[in-house]
Amino acid sequence: xxxxxxxxxxxxxxxxxxxxxxxxxxxxxxxxxxxxxxxxxxxxxxxxxxxxxxxxxxxxxxxxxxxxxxxxxxxxxxxxxxxxxxxxxxxxxxxxxxxxxxxxxxxxxxxxxxxxxxxxxxxxxxxxxxxxxxxxxxxxxxxxxxxxxxxxxxxxxxxxxxxxxxxxxxxxxxxxxxxxxxxxxxxxxxxxxxxxxxxxxxxxxxxxxxxxxxxxxxxxxxxxxxxxxxxxxxxxxxxxxxxxxxxxxxxxxxxxxxxxxxxxxxxxxxxxxxxxxxxxxxxxxxxx
Amino acid sequence: xxxxxxxxxxxxxxxxxxxxxxxxxxxxxxxxxxxxxxxxxxxxxxxxxxxxxxxxxxxxxxxxxxxxxxxxxxxxxxxxxxxxxxxxxxxxxxxxxxxxxxxxxxxxxxxxxxxxxxxxxxxxxxxxxxxxxxxxxxxxxxxxxxxxxxxxxxxxxxxxxxxxxxxxxxxxxxxxxxxxxxxxxxxxxxxxxxxxxxxxxxxxxxxxxxxxxxxxxxxxxxxxxxxxxxxxxxxxxxxxxxxxxxxxxxxxxxxxxxxxxxxxxxxxxxxxxxxxxxxxxxxxxxxxxxxxxxxxxxxxxxxxxxxxxxxxxxxxxxxxxxxxxxxxxxxxxxxxxxxxxxxxxxxxxxxxxxxxxxxxxxxxxxx
Amino acid sequence: xxxxxxxxxxxxxxxxxxxxxxxxxxxxxxxxxxxxxxxxxxxxxxxxxxxxxxxxxxxxxxxxxxxxxxxxxxxxxxxxxxxxxxxxxxxxxxxxxxxxxxxxxxxxxxxxxxxxxxxxxxxxxxxxxxxxxxxxxxxxxxxxxxxxxxxxxxxxxxxxxxxxxxxxxxxxxxxxxxxxxxxxxxxxxxxxxxxxxxxxxxxxxxxxxxxxxxxxxxxxxxxxxxxxxxxxxxxxxxxxxxxxxxxxxxxxxxxxxxxxxxxxxxxxxxxxxxxxxxxxxxxxxxxxxxxxxxxx
Numbered sequence: 002x003x004x005x006x007x008x009x010x011x012x013x014x015x016x017x018x019x020x021x022x023x024x025x026x027x028x029x030x031x032x033x034x035x036x037x038x039x040x041x042x043x044x045x046x047x048x049x050x051x052x053x054x055x056x057x058x059x060x061x062x063x064x065x066x067x068x069x070x071x072x073x074x075x076x077x078x079x080x081x082x083x084x085x086x087x088x089x090x091x092x093x094x095x096x097x098x099x100x101x102x103x104x105x106x107x108x109x110x111x112x113x114x115x116x117x118x119x120x121x122x123x124x125x126x127x128x129x130x131x132x133x134x135x136x137x138x139x140x141x142x143x144x145x146x147x148x149x150x151x152x153x154x155x156x157x158x159x160x161x162x163x164x165x166x167x168x169x170x171x172x173x174x175x176x177x178x179x180x181x182x183x184x185x186x187x188x189x190x191x192x193x194x195x196x197x198x199x200x201x202x203x204x205x206x207x208x209x210x211x212x213x214x215x216x217x218x219x220x221x222x223x224x225x226x227x228x229x230x231x232x233x234x235x236x237x238x239x240x241x242x243x244x245x246x247x248x249x250x251x252x253x254x255x256x257x258x259x260x261x262x263x264x265x266x267x268x269x270x271x272x273x274x275x276x277x278x279x280x281x282x283x284x285x286x287x288x289x
Numbered sequence: 290x291x292x293x294x295x296x297x298x299x300x301x302x303x304x305x306x307x308x309x310x311x312x313x314x315x316x317x318x319x320x321x322x323x324x325x326x327x328x329x330x331x332x333x334x335x336x337x338x339x340x341x342x343x344x345x346x347x348x349x350x351x352x353x354x355x356x357x358x359x360x361x362x363x364x365x366x367x368x369x370x371x372x373x374x375x376x377x378x379x380x381x382x383x384x385x386x387x388x389x390x391x392x393x394x395x396x397x398x399x400x401x402x403x404x405x406x407x408x409x410x411x412x413x414x415x416x417x418x419x420x421x422x423x424x425x426x427x428x429x430x431x432x433x434x435x436x437x438x439x440x441x442x443x444x445x446x447x448x449x450x451x452x453x454x455x456x457x458x459x460x461x462x463x464x465x466x467x468x469x470x471x472x473x474x475x476x477x478x479x480x481x482x483x484x485x486x487x488x489x490x491x492x493x494x495x496x497x498x499x500x501x502x503x504x505x506x507x508x509x510x511x512x513x514x515x516x517x518x519x520x521x522x523x524x525x526x527x528x529x530x531x532x533x534x535x536x537x538x539x540x541x542x543x544x545x546x547x548x549x550x551x552x553x554x555x556x557x558x559x560x561x562x563x564x565x566x567x568x569x570x571x572x573x574x575x576x577x578x579x580x581x582x583x584x585x586x587x588x589x590x591x592x593x594x595x596x597x598x599x600x601x602x603x604x605x606x607x608x609x610x611x612x613x614x615x616x617x618x619x620x621x622x623x624x625x626x627x628x629x630x631x632x633x634x635x636x637x638x639x640x641x642x643x644x645x646x647x648x649x650x651x652x653x654x655x656x
Numbered sequence: 657x658x659x660x661x662x663x664x665x666x667x668x669x670x671x672x673x674x675x676x677x678x679x680x681x682x683x684x685x686x687x688x689x690x691x692x693x694x695x696x697x698x699x700x701x702x703x704x705x706x707x708x709x710x711x712x713x714x715x716x717x718x719x720x721x722x723x724x725x726x727x728x729x730x731x732x733x734x735x736x737x738x739x740x741x742x743x744x745x746x747x748x749x750x751x752x753x754x755x756x757x758x759x760x761x762x763x764x765x766x767x768x769x770x771x772x773x774x775x776x777x778x779x780x781x782x783x784x785x786x787x788x789x790x791x792x793x794x795x796x797x798x799x800x801x802x803x804x805x806x807x808x809x810x811x812x813x814x815x816x817x818x819x820x821x822x823x824x825x826x827x828x829x830x831x832x833x834x835x836x837x838x839x840x841x842x843x844x845x846x847x848x849x850x851x852x853x854x855x856x857x858x859x860x861x862x863x864x865x866x867x868x869x870x871x872x873x874x875x876x877x878x879x880x881x882x883x884x885x886x887x888x889x890x891x892x893x894x895x896x897x898x899x900x901x902x903x904x905x906x907x908x909x910x911x912x913x914x915x916x917x918x919x920x921x922x923x924x925x926x927x928x929x930x931x932x933x934x935x936x937x938x939x940x941x942x943x944x945x946x947x948x949x950x951x952x
């Protein structure tokens with residue numbers, strides 16, 4: 002059961018990440034490939050606060066979200082000058098730069114030595130030390146995130162976002178200032194990713210920069226495309242699929258020499274076939 | 290369509306969970322095979338090293354005529370650099386396969402990630418990693434890569450014996466490299482670290498300017514400590530830029546690669562590495578038969594680890610509780626790596642020598 | 657100060673390598689307007705093809721290289737036929753292309769790792785025995801020599817030669833003009849009667865050939881591994897953008913600029929920040945001169 006609980010926790014964390022990115026990419030149409038940086042910022046802030054100052058997890062997570070929000074605000078400002086492909090490029094430049102900071106600013110992050118001994122969350126004297134209880138915590142936070150984003154997207158705010166995705170210029174004609182909305186959603190997305198980071202740090206109790214490389218951002222993007230852009234349930238589904246698929250393939254009995262590579266092959270093929278034959282993803286409402 | 294997908298997903302999850310729970314979760318009885326989980330990188334940049342460890346392990350099992358009814362080997366991919374994959378692999382072999390011993394994971398970061406989850410008695414974990422101070426708190430955790438302290442101090446011995454006092458360090462921006470740098474800095478009464486520079490693994494491999502900078506600082510020697518792929522590149526890019534300054538490099542490389550890079554002779558290059566021209570003969574021969582290549586240090590490590598493990602299991606009568614103690618009491622095994630054994634604090638002690646490469650062979654140097 | 661000549665040479669070598677990647681990438685992006693991540697894997701394909709022909713099958717060196725280059729071109733063309741063409745027919749958005757090309761990249765890389773293992777290989781034998789040239793010799797006023805190896809010189813010359821050849825192709829030949837027409841506006845080109853599918857196929861073929869050559873030359877200079885493609889590609893992308901996307905000379909210029917900034921950055925700061933410096937440069941250009949140095 003432990004193995005399954007572990008997978009479920011991972012799915013939960015990546016589902017939160019997927020939902021957070023979907024707000025930016027799916028609903029607003031901004032091709033952001035830097036979510037792993039915010040994930041990392043949340044993880045590191047939480048880890049440092051927990052290890053060095055013994056701050057309560059929930060407080061640390063909130064501080065992490067605020068800090069990430071501030072940094073993402075600045076990044077979002079810079080990115081707002083770009084469109085389309087250049088937005089993507091600019092965003093993953095930031096991912097690489099922030100990763101370099103995690104890796105090289107050793108005075109703070111201890112670089113590749115990583116931060117061990119991150120404690121599990123505790124609330125009113127009860128600690129979430131069993132993995133099952135941590136799973137419940139993760140699922141609760143996922144639910145909260147889901148409800149919050151759902152509320153956001155069906156509100157008038159959400160309608161403006163969709164309008165930005167469809168036709169930004171038309172929106173401006175009506176007197177809206179898209180840049181404000183884009184910034185706000187970018188920051189919200191970043192803060193939610195930071196929440197996922199806090200969960201991750203506390204679950205795995207040891208973090209190092211390698212978990213926040215560019216590839217993670219691409220992975221999260223693949224999750225939401227697979228699940229279906231602008232569909233929150235789809236993001237959860239996408240996370241389920243992309244995390245569980247490699248695990249299921251473990252049991253398929255590829256010769257162990259090439260098993261790992263075969264998983265990559267399958268992964269690549271899935272991406273290609275998905276784009277060829279069902280780009281709107283599993284739940285798709287937004288046809289890419 | 291949408292609802293159909295949801296129904297399928299939920300059914301699959303329920304079905305999968307039910308199937309998993311049906312798997313027997315018995316602890317090993319006397320007639321059940323001992324299960325060994327091998328968690329190594331089998332794909333990605335480090336994939337070839339993990340695969341070689343696996344091959345070394347398999348050859349050892351074959352040589353000792355171990356049948357699958359007494360020992361079962363389960364291999365999982367730990368991925369190269371991220372800790373998630375190693376952690377998941379660990380969970381899988383512990384929970385689903387119920388292994389008694391784990392060989393792996395690879396490197397301190399992956400090991401530290403799983404360490405808090407090792408029980409106090411089982412499984413016994415033999416990590417393919419440099420021994421780290423923090424491993425000591427886990428009584429069933431062993432490490433089989435010579436400690437960084439040993440390596441650096443040995444290197445300093447070598448350098449001072451040649452009167453090379455001014456040292457420039459080139460290494461990687463990983464746990465390994467940082468510890469090397471810190472250790473060197475502490476040796477102020479023996480060598481003078483005139484400068485150091487690091488590379489980030491996994492990037493475009495262009496170290497020319499780093500080498501240029503190092504050489505321009507006019508050290509007596511450039512000391513390089515790298516993982517195998519980067520080490521290869523340094524050996525490739527250093528010679529034209531050397532300007533007569535010797536290179537003393539600690540990395541894992543095999544003879545074929547050196548022949549490709551240097552031909553028969555590598556002048557001005559000294560190897561602070563655990564190359565043994567002569568790994569144990571039977572092992573070397575079998576490895577060549579199976580893969581067509583010369584074995585490297587990782588394959589030899591895999592072999593040696595398995596030999597010791599088998600010996601330890603025998604001594605402990607297959608009682609995993611007694612295994613850690615048995616492992617530290619092995620005497621004179623025939624392992625691929627010369628004189629490989631565990632010390633009392635569950636690290637490994639391996640003689641460290643220095644070599645030159647002449648006439649197509651490694652020539653061991655006196656101190 | 658005596659480090660300067662070698663630093664310059666190092667920058668030029670780095671720039672030359674990036675040039676090869678940038679030229680091909682630029683050609684493809686200029687024509688079809690999407691970021692082909694699969695392009696990165698093609699450099700590795702080229703390198704391994706040469707490895708296969710030369711080292712495993714023992715074919716003559718020149719023959720191996722030519723075969724490898726054409727094979728890579730064919731594979732690039734094939735990927736376009738099987739995947740991108742269909743997506744284009746559907747007018748898929750850029751995101752779809754990006755993700756599809758990511759799938760192609762992952763797939764090709766994994767296949768290479770299965771067939772060749774992930775071990776670092778070098779294409780040359782007795783590489784250190786290759787000729788080394790000293791330039792800016794000790795007699796000049798800068799006071800210290802700089803060295804460049806034969807392979808590195810070949811990389812530099814190839815980069816410049818391909819740049820020239822491609823520029824000629826685009827300007828002087830009918831094929832080249834057709835490419836430009838498609839790049840400007842695919843719809844109009846179709847109306848005018850150009851077989852856009854064939855032209856685009858040709859572009860992918862040529863671009864892939866250049867990528868293959870890049871991988872081969874890097875293989876001789878340093879070595880090959882299946883994962884070499886991504887970082888090369890990213891640098892090629894940076895070079896193309898800062899130099900001026902869609903413009904052959906732009907890619908070259910950007911590549912050398914990137915080479916210089918990176919290497920001087922390493923000199924002044926340290927090796928660890930190399931990637932951050934490269935991408936920081938990209939951001940600065942995106943902010944202040946997004947069309948690149950040379951406008952189209």
